[in-house]
Amino acid sequence: MTFGSVAKVIVVMAMAEEGGQLLPTLFAVPADAPGVEIIADVPFTHNYPHGHPSMKFTDVELTDSDILGGLGNGEDLQRLWFTEERLGIAARCIGAMQRLIEESVDWAINREQGGARLIDHQGVSFPLADSAADAAAGRLLGLEVARLTDAGADPKLVHGKASMAKLFCSEAAGRCADRAVQIFGGRGYMRTTAAERFWRELRVDRIWEGTSEIQRLVVARSLERRGVKSMLT
Known part of the structure; x- marks a missing residue:
């Protein structure tokens, strides 16, 4: 509880x-x-x-x-709650990804190894690019769901899209955190770094308010019931 x-x-x-x-x-x-x-x-x-x-x-x-809310209305109220909570988790993950990328880029620019900056090595710069793409895509998806919520769109459609946002952003944030730990190397595993803390803290976002598997189930059902076009545009 x-x-x-x-x-x-x-x-x-x-x-x-x-x-x-x-x-x-x-x-x-x-x-x-x-x-x-x-x-x-x-x-x-x-x-x-x-x-x-x-x-x-x-x-x-x-x-x-x-x-x-009256007898028998629990599931409808729960759906509204889940929509808000899942969108909130997506937003938290979006912010976390940006922080992780900022920390990682700063470290990669200022840290030298073998006479070159870390960011000049593709083994570091490519994961940073992947994290940036994850963060940007997650931000756009989260903002779109928030816009639909503010516009009073069909609650069931918004519920499906909020699940999509939580699914993508929580999984993407986990990837960003893992990349950040790897970029920082041994320091990334120290409790004094944001990379370690976020790597540990973000794991739960793929579990609470519905696991990633539940989100996939909700999204799949929404594709069937609301239509592909409604879910993707």
């Missing part, structure tokens, strides 16, 4: 039963309600100040006022 160790209210997706039907519904659960407990709060690879504990709910009693 994200920030479950410090949250006052926990948003939970659960099935509500009504008329013999199971309805996906969001509930606002007070963290101090009887039956709510943290059963594990293990450290993660990244350095976020608050963890993601595993929580257990035992006979927790709620009222109608704890329902968010």
Whole structure:
């Protein structure tokens, strides 16, 4: 549960039963309600100040006022949440890629090896070019999804494109971080460098708010349901 160790209210997706039907519904659960407990709060690879504990709910009693958005509307609300979160992750990755490229280019220009600057070696300059292409493409994709969101485009189409942006940008940021560590060499593995920190911190962006595999599934379904032209233009 994200920030479950410090949250006052926990948003939970659960099935509500009504008329013999199971309805996906969001509930606002007070963290101090009887039956709510943290059963594990293990450290993660990244350095976020608050963890993601595993929580257990035992006979927790709620009222109608704890329902968010009405019975059975949980998946629609979750889709809106995922759209925003996935676009936010894409934006974070775009910024991270730019920082990594700035650090790597500065190092490659000023560091000499064998009488030549690192950037004069194709083994360094070509990966920098690949990272620049990744960052530029990711930025354009992220901005396009943000534009569609601001314009009030079809939420389901935007949801598919946000998944595409998260997929591309998170994978591209991972590639950029790996290249940066390689360009810095041994220094890239030191905890004093941005390359090492980003290499470690960015890994989770291919996992949370839906793994890369889930994003591929969403994009593939969007291609089928919304059409190729809608997804690519």
